[in-house]
Amino acid sequence: MTRVIVIGAGPAGLAAAASASAAGADVVLVDEGERVGGQFWRHHPDFTDPRLQHQLGRFGTLRAALGSVRMLSSTSVWRVENFPLRVHVLTGPTDAANRQGETLEADAIVVATGAHDRVLPVPGWTLPGVTSAGAAQALAKRDALTLGERTVVAGAGPFLLPVAQSIAILGGEVAEVVEAASISTIVRGWGAKAWQLTAAAGKAGELGSYVASLAQHRTPYRFGSAVTRIHGSDAVEAVTVQRIDPQWRPIAGTERTVECDSVALGHGFTPRLETAIQFGCEISSTRFVTVDSQQQTSVAGVYAAGEITGIGGADAALAEGEIAGLAAAGIPGADLRYRSPLAARRRMRAFAARLDVHGIRPGWTAWLDDDTIVCRCESVRKASIDEYAGVSSRGMRLATRAGLGACQGRTCGRSVEDIVGACQPGQGSDSRPVFDNRPVLSSVRIGELAALSDLAAPPSPASTPTTVADTPTTDSAGGS
């Protein structure tokens, strides 16, 4: 029997586990969350307002299909190996000191580790009351909470819509939704067929409910604008909303002040590539895992599905997961079972391609001050990044400490790359040093590693208890 390990129990991982299991494979599904569902179906049985959940029928079907799957919740993958394929996991309460270690072996692996919010720095973004848009959504779904009473939701992309709706459903006021793409860019990008495309992708109902919710609450939706400053002494008191040009440079003289006590920022998503990188999977120049038509990566036996292969939403993740699960279980490509998920994936890719109109433009760095903190963990300011813009990514880390804190550059990595790019005009994005490339998979305590003495030697020691590597164990792939 083919042994398949699926890493990540979001839409992609659930679909992969279900299809692999239905195809006769012996499946283990691993996720560090307490419950299956990932970001899209994040829930708590008692707290989550059903109005915040979409496609619950599909979720129920997938959960029911996990009957013979071995499910490891509250389990973090902290290390993986090729030849043979091995996954090292730790099970137990988050960041507890003595979680249980286990090593799993497989004939095939599906990596479905999803994505996290990309948040662009802005003066004042470390003030209490500022969160990522995803955090606002996660808090709403998981703990039925809004962070403040009056929130500005700002950034780029359609994800701002469900975030605003969730806050409103829980009784919070959304002062404004601020979208960076201009209305003309959106119309040009989505084209006259926007509604048809949305309908084809099955998104029309969901979109309609968000628009209705905004209208019902009379929430202003500003296009071609950004939050360029967050004000407050001890916590958020107001934001400056400013018009921006097509390159996202702020337009002087268009500033408005909007009072609020919280801000939810989201400028798109960035994939959680650590597992795929450790397997040695090829990563594209746009920084997603490269896969073939069956979701197979460049590494034999390793498949990838969902947001780590491209940002396309839950439906794309479901289709890719189903394909990856079948392939991992050894079902040949000509099999009829691929037909429906392949069609869904085609449809969803057409939809996802349109998301480009909300893509980050390089002019955003113009809203930073020299004093703006870029790396939150180490409180590294923009002036320091500018000063070392000419050195390698490793040199940058060592000189400024940007990316060396507890999050290992997960929050600041891409922003540092953009700032360095802005300092080196004339260089294409492909020739910039890659700063966002982490050898460390997830937080592990040194004590836990010591207890796992039969496993491979640990990476370099930590100065904080929650991360293994405080200094980079390898230089980043593209370090110039």
Added chain:
Amino acid sequence: MSISIRFDGDELQGRDGATIAGVLLANGQRTWRDAQGAERGIFCGIGICQDCILTVNGVEGVRACQRPACDGDVIERETSA
């Protein structure tokens, strides 16, 4: 069902099943960590940024957004120099 946890000596009530961040936020506590002199609390909400870490029952570096609160938990602030 209600649980109670201690946060820097104060007793806070929370709903059974909530995260530690959820209990703190529901009690009006928006920050619980000092990072180089600035207050921090929840930022990414999904375990990525490590801005929300605190000490739980003597164990440092626990992400409040990922850890379910248990009755009797003793929570302390952390300071990063």
